[in-house]
Amino acid sequence: MxxxxxxxxxxxxxxxxxxxxxxxxxxxxxxxxxxxxxxxxxxxAPDPGSEEYEVVAAAAEAGENESVTRSHRNDLFYDxxxxxxxxTVYEVSETPIETTEVTEYELHIDFNPDDATATRGEIAYTDLPQADKELLDIVVTDESKRTVDGVDITVNYGTAAEAGDSVFVPDPQYDILVYNGDRYRVTVTSQQSTRTTYRYDVTTVADxxxxxxxxxxxxxxxxxxxxxxxxxxxxxxxxxxxxxxxxxxxxxxxxxxxxxxxxxxxxxxxxxxxxxxxxxxxxxxxx
Structure with a gap:
C-alpha cells in the first residue's frame, strides 16, 4: 500500500x-x-482474469460491429x-439495456451441527464438482474452524446458470459435506433478485x-x-x-x-x- x-x-x-x-x-x-x-x-488496470479485464478485452476484440453484454445485480465500472x-487504454461505455427478475441461491454451512445425520445424502469434499470447489475452497479451508451456534458461513451461488454443475444448487443432492472427517450440514435457500443486462462498448484512448x-x-x-x-x-x-x-x-x-x-x-x-x-x-x- x-x-x-x-x-x-x-x-x-x-x-x-x-x-x-x-x-x-x-x-x-x-x-x-x-x-x-x-x-x-x-x-x-484490472488483473488478467478479472471480470473487468475480460469484459474490456472482449469488447475490444468485438469491435464496432458486435456488442458484449453482461447480466448482474450491479454495474462494473462505477467509479x-x-x-x-x-x-492499451480504453474509454468504456456501460449501458443498461434490460432488467429482469431472477432466482438466486445461497448455500449455508454449519460446521458443528447438532445433528450430522444425512437425510438427502452425504458427499466427501474431494468428490465435489469443480463448480462447488471454486466457491467453497477458501471457505472450507480457511473458515471451517469457526463454530457458532447455527449457520457459520453463507456462500452466494448466484443463479442456477451461474452455479453450473453444482450438486447443491438449484436442487440439493446432499445435505452433509464431509471434510477431513468432519461432517458439515449444508442447506440451500433462494430469493428473487433483480438483474440488469449491460452492453459494453470501448473506444481507444491511447495505444x-x-x-x-x-x-x-x-x-x-x-x-x-x-x-x-x-x-x-x-x-x-x-x-x-x-x-x-x-x-x-x-x-x-x-x-x-x-x-x-x-x-x-x-x-x-x-x-x-x-x-x-x-x-x-x-x-x-x-x-
Missing amino acids: RRREFLAGGTALLALPLAGCAHPPVVLDMEKATPDRIADERSL TDTVRVNN SVGAFVDRIREQYRFTLSGLSAAERDVVDDAIEGGYFEESEAFQSVAERFRAYDALSRSDSYGTWLVRYESTEYLAYIEW
Whole structure:
C-alpha cells in the first residue's frame, strides 16, 4: 500500500485505537511519480482474469460491429470509465439495456451441527464438482474452524446458470459435506433478485500506457518553484515522509496546488502531478 493511499483512507482507517494516534488535521504527502502510478490516478488496470479485464478485452476484440453484454445485480465500472488492458487504454461505455427478475441461491454451512445425520445424502469434499470447489475452497479451508451456534458461513451461488454443475444448487443432492472427517450440514435457500443486462462498448484512448501518461502530463503537470524557505521545508518534509502540521507555510503551499487542475479532487483533499527540483511527484493533500 502506498503511503498516500493509506492517508487517503482518513477517519475510516485511522479510527482504530493505535496507541493514542489521531488523524492529522492536514496532510501533504509527495511520492515519486512513475508512469504506472500516474496512469493509476486516471484509469483502472484490472488483473488478467478479472471480470473487468475480460469484459474490456472482449469488447475490444468485438469491435464496432458486435456488442458484449453482461447480466448482474450491479454495474462494473462505477467509479471510472477509463481502463487499461494489454497496454492499451480504453474509454468504456456501460449501458443498461434490460432488467429482469431472477432466482438466486445461497448455500449455508454449519460446521458443528447438532445433528450430522444425512437425510438427502452425504458427499466427501474431494468428490465435489469443480463448480462447488471454486466457491467453497477458501471457505472450507480457511473458515471451517469457526463454530457458532447455527449457520457459520453463507456462500452466494448466484443463479442456477451461474452455479453450473453444482450438486447443491438449484436442487440439493446432499445435505452433509464431509471434510477431513468432519461432517458439515449444508442447506440451500433462494430469493428473487433483480438483474440488469449491460452492453459494453470501448473506444481507444491511447495505444500505450506511455502515450496515455504523456497526455496526462500535458494536461495536469505543473512546476512548483519560487518557494520561500518555510514553504520549502514543508515540501521537503512531505517528500521525506509526509507533512502533517497546520501552519501558514502549509496553507501557502496548498494554495499553490489548488491553483492548478488536480488529477482528482474533493472539497477537502486532492491529488496533483507536480514537478519539483527536476523530479516528478504525485502530491496528495488534505486541508
